[in-house]
Amino acid sequence: MQAFWTESASYFMRIILVTFFSVGYTLYYERFYNNNVIPGGHRAIRIALFFVPLLFVMILHFGGLYVMRGTAGVFYHDPALYLLITPFFYPAFSKLEVGGQVFVLTWFWCATHPINVWQPTVVIGYVVMMGLIAVIKRHSHWLVINWGAGV
Incomplete structure (x- = not known):
């Protein structure tokens, strides 16, 4: 029974931390996007919106993978995926930028599943994720306006 409570507490702590991280990052990204990209932002700012999340992802992913071992390291992959x-929620990116985002997301997926990348469950998960991203890109404006649906 003690193990059940310990696992439950660990699970809920992760949910709470990821929730606060997600909300904070979304507010930061949205403010940066609205202030700099929509009014016709400079190329450097658009490049920063591509590379800054990538830098954070690399820190979270490789830090979790190589510095922290076991289940503690796996915890950092979810925020990195988030x-x-x-960026797929925001419609002002060009097709080239979206293509770059898809490439990086595919690279991250393969880096997270180096041993089992071609197993059916992993391939199905990737296809489902790409389907969800297609829905997000198609209905991004609606998902940003309707916060509950976006979450």
């Missing part, structure tokens, strides 16, 4: 998916 960082990569967030």
Whole structure:
């Protein structure tokens, strides 16, 4: 029974931390996007919106993978995946930028599953994730306006 409570507490702590991280990052990204990209932002700012999340992802992913071992390291992959998916909610990116985001997301997926990348469950998960990203790109404006649906 003690193990059940310990596992439950660990699970809920992760949910709470990821929730606060996600909300904070989304607010930061949205403010940066609205202030700099929509009014016709400079190329450097658009490049920063691509590379800054990538830098954070690399820190979270490789830090979790190589510095922290076991289940503690796996915890950092979910926020990293969230960082990569967030830009798909915003419609002002060009097709080239979206293609770069898809490439990086695919690279991250393969780096997270180096041993089992071609197993059916991993491939199905990737296809489902790409389907969700297609839905997000198609309905991004609606998902940003309707916060509950976006979450």
